Amino acid sequence: MNNEPKKSLLRSNGLQSLIASLLCILLGLFVGYIVLLIINPVGAWEAIVTVMKNFLYYPSEAAALKYFGSTLVKAAPLLLCSLSVLFAYKVGLFNIGAAGQYVAGVGASLYCALALNMPWYVCLFAAMVAGGLMGAISGALKAYQNVNEVISCIMLNWIGLYAVNILLSGVKEETSPYTITLKAGNPNAQLPNMGLDQLFNNNKYVTLALPLAVLAAILVWVILEKTKLGYELKATGLNKDAAKYCGMREKRNIILTMVISGALAGMGAACFYLTGVEQWNCMQASVPAMGFNGIAAAFLGGLNPIGTIFSSYFIQHITSGGSYIDTSMYCAQISDLISSIIIYLCGFVLFVKVSMNRGLDKRDEKAKAKKGGKA
Amino acid sequence: MVLLVQYTLIFASVLMLVALGGCFSEHSGVINIGLEGIMVMGALGGALMMKFIDPSAAPVLIFLATALASIVCGVLYSLLLAVAAINFKADQTLVGTAMNLLGTAAATVIVKAVNTAENPDNVSSSIQYIETKKAFITNIGSFEFNWFMAVALIALIASVIILYRTRFGLRLMACGEHPQAADSVGINVYKMRYAGVLISGLLGGLGGIVYITAGVSEWKFEHGVAGFGFLALAVMIFGQWKPQRIALTALLFGLFRALSNVYTGFDVLMALNLPSSVYNMLPYIISLLVLAFTSKKSRAPKAEGIPYDKGQR
Numbered sequence: 001m002n003n004e005p006k007k008s009l010l011r012s013n014g015l016q017s018l019i020a021s022l023l024c025i026l027l028g029l030f031v032g033y034i035v036l037l038i039i040n041p042v043g044a045w046e047a048i049v050t051v052m053k054n055f056l057y058y059p060s061e062a063a064a065l066k067y068f069g070s071t072l073v074k075a076a077p078l079l080l081c082s083l084s085v086l087f088a089y090k091v092g093l094f095n096i097g098a099a100g101q102y103v104a105g106v107g108a109s110l111y112c113a114l115a116l117n118m119p120w121y122v123c124l125f126a127a128m129v130a131g132g133l134m135g136a137i138s139g140a141l142k143a144y145q146n147v148n149e150v151i152s153c154i155m156l157n158w159i160g161l162y163a164v165n166i167l168l169s170g171v172k173e174e175t176s177p178y179t180i181t182l183k184a185g186n187p188n189a190q191l192p193n194m195g196l197d198q199l200f201n202n203n204k205y206v207t208l209a210l211p212l213a214v215l216a217a218i219l220v221w222v223i224l225e226k227t228k229l230g231y232e233l234k235a236t237g238l239n240k241d242a243a244k245y246c247g248m249r250e251k252r253n254i255i256l257t258m259v260i261s262g263a264l265a266g267m268g269a270a271c272f273y274l275t276g277v278e279q280w281n282c283m284q285a286s287v288p289a290m291g292f293n294g295i296a297a298a299f300l301g302g303l304n305p306i307g308t309i310f311s312s313y314f315i316q317h318i319t320s321g322g323s324y325i326d327t328s329m330y331c332a333q334i335s336d337l338i339s340s341i342i343i344y345l346c347g348f349v350l351f352v353k354v355s356m357n358r359g360l361d362k363r364d365e366k367a368k369a370k371k372g373g374k375a
Numbered sequence: 376m377v378l379l380v381q382y383t384l385i386f387a388s389v390l391m392l393v394a395l396g397g398c399f400s401e402h403s404g405v406i407n408i409g410l411e412g413i414m415v416m417g418a419l420g421g422a423l424m425m426k427f428i429d430p431s432a433a434p435v436l437i438f439l440a441t442a443l444a445s446i447v448c449g450v451l452y453s454l455l456l457a458v459a460a461i462n463f464k465a466d467q468t469l470v471g472t473a474m475n476l477l478g479t480a481a482a483t484v485i486v487k488a489v490n491t492a493e494n495p496d497n498v499s500s501s502i503q504y505i506e507t508k509k510a511f512i513t514n515i516g517s518f519e520f521n522w523f524m525a526v527a528l529i530a531l532i533a534s535v536i537i538l539y540r541t542r543f544g545l546r547l548m549a550c551g552e553h554p555q556a557a558d559s560v561g562i563n564v565y566k567m568r569y570a571g572v573l574i575s576g577l578l579g580g581l582g583g584i585v586y587i588t589a590g591v592s593e594w595k596f597e598h599g600v601a602g603f604g605f606l607a608l609a610v611m612i613f614g615q616w617k618p619q620r621i622a623l624t625a626l627l628f629g630l631f632r633a634l635s636n637v638y639t640g641f642d643v644l645m646a647l648n649l650p651s652s653v654y655n656m657l658p659y660i661i662s663l664l665v666l667a668f669t670s671k672k673s674r675a676p677k678a679e680g681i682p683y684d685k686g687q688r
Contacts, residue, residue, distance in 0.1 A: 035484065039488040040488075096472060125664075141666070141667055145666075145667045145670050146670045146673060147666045147670040148612070148666075151605065151608055152666060154605040155659045157602070158655075159663070162653070162655050162656040165651075166652050169650070241524035254628055294473055295469075329491070330484075333487070333502075333597075337481055340473055341477060343476060344473035347465030347470040348459065348463055348475065350464070351464065
């Protein structure tokens with residue numbers, strides 16, 4: 001006989017995370033809808049549907065497929081940024097600097113591509129190194145000087161932004177603040193399509209970046225869950241003094257975490273800018289939103305690398321959807337609003353889980369009492 | 376030179392106000408990473424007030440109305456943090472980050488909605504306040520005295536007195552050091568933490584409006600407040616959570632921030648022929664260096680960032 005009480009399906013951690021995330025999304029959309037209603041009640045429902053439909057906005061299947069590809073192209077770097085945030089968070093570090101590491105990656109990859117005429121794999125590698133270095137600074141400051149990583153990351157975000165603006169000013173177009181296109185500057189630096197563009201109605205921006213990003217997600221999962229390194233890193237995150245006591249090198253672990261985390265964000269930058277879909281604006285005055293949206297995706301995905309694949313896609317889906325909104329009534333930032341509300345709500349996930357478990361406990365107790373009464 | 380002093384003082388006022396706000400929040404035990412977002416919301420409230428108030432009204436009235444609008448917006452917005460961090464025991468860093476993103480996104484959406492409602496072709500996210508801004512300024516010779524400088528000074532003095540000389544302040548600080556002990560002598564920790572966060576909303580909101588009116592007569596809300604809230608956090612840490620030291624640090628950081636506005640006026644600096652981005656980077660580089668050398672012996676409130684749980688021992 002099996003004495004173990006049957007574990008309710010609702011108690012599984014994965015399912016609870018999923019329910020909590022869906023709850024966050026629904027509430028986020030609902031609040032977004034209310035904001036739209038306040039701004040202009042006439043088109044609110046239509047607008048929220050547009051945001052959700054994204055590429056399905058196009059009636060023709062071919063066009064929809066093409067823009068589905070475009071959404072995926074932007075989702076890949078977002079996935080890498082969110083993996084960056086996730087990896088650090090699992091080790092107890094809040095990597096708000098994914099944005100800065102991403103910017104460093106942009107600078108390194110585009111500089112290698114346009115100024116040094118390197119092939120794409122060198123550019124990709126350079127981006128990872130640059131992002132990793134950026135992370136290493138925060139990590140070292142944290143490990144050796146006890147600087148709060150959130151603050152140092154934020155300072156580095158801005159330093160990185162201005163530094164990259166200076167660096168890339170050397171390879172910008174004469175008449176515009178944008179960097180030279182890869183097509184004109186160095187076609188070799190473009191990520192190879194590997195035939196993936198055929199799948200999306202010849203959307204030439206769909207490249208190797210997509211499988212690379214998914215591969216990275218799986219790799220992060222393997223490292224964190226199945227290797228000694230991952231175990232050590234997580235142990236350091238839980239209690240760095242205990243980790244030290246057990247003979248782990250806690251300082252090295254902190255720095256290593258930030259390096260890996262930074263490299264992921266840098267890779268994200270390469271996976272976006274080396275497709276040639278966008279050029280960097282050397283007058284850019286704000287840190288790109290990619291790194292911050294990565295935080296949203298990481299938490300929405302229940303801090304699970306595989307879950308992050310879906311949540312990154314979702315965040316990009318609504319962000320892209322925002323651009324189809326009727327601008328005579330609303331603005332595209334409504335999707336930023338929705339995703340930031342979702343991040344805010346993610347703060348309550350723990351509370352949701354705790355109260356869910358409490359509810360289940362109560363139910364079980366009641367069931368037990370009933371059984372006891374009969375016997 | 377006068378210009379440099381003027382900009383230094385006004386930026387120092389902003390940093391001082393916001394850092395003091397952070398100081399109250401952290402002394403009560405709640406990390407407030409969301410100061411940036413609070414600043415944006417305060418700035419939004421103040422800017423909208425300046426846009427719609429009659430520019431011919433008495434300057435004092437304009438000044439008070441704008442300040443009040445910013446304070447109200449800042450305090451209301453900080454409630455988001457208070458509720459999540461104190462009642463729902465949420466991760467304070469995550470919620471703060473969300474508030475920063477939310478602040479900029481919401482402000483952009485609101486400003487664009489206001490602009491398009493006025494004129495359907497206007498889809499910009501800027502608010503102009505050329506006329507009303509004059510109400511804040513009194514000229515002393517060529518020096519433009521901004522009344523918010525006085526406000527910052529008052530806030531500083533008030534903070535010192537409240538934190539170290541009143542029952543409320545000492546209790547507030549106890550909640551950030553050892554909330555269980557504070558509770559055991561009958562202090563309501565939740566109430567104190569609410570007070571701390573709301574005060575940070577008040578000062579952060581004020582700081583927001585001062586920042587966007589500091590050098591310019593129009594603000595584009597898409598940019599938020601460009602990391603100034605975080606700079607204020609660095610000021611607070613370098614100031615070791617003590618108002619007097621925060622004031623001095625704010626002056627130092629204000630100087631570097633002011634340089635990026637006025638470096639073109641100095642022949643020596645122009646001769647270096649550095650790109651303007653270098654001056655923009657300067658405050659952040661300095662603060663990073665400063666943090667690297669001062670964080671080792673950090674005097675952060677002991678219990679900051681840890682949600683208070685009555686049952687915990």
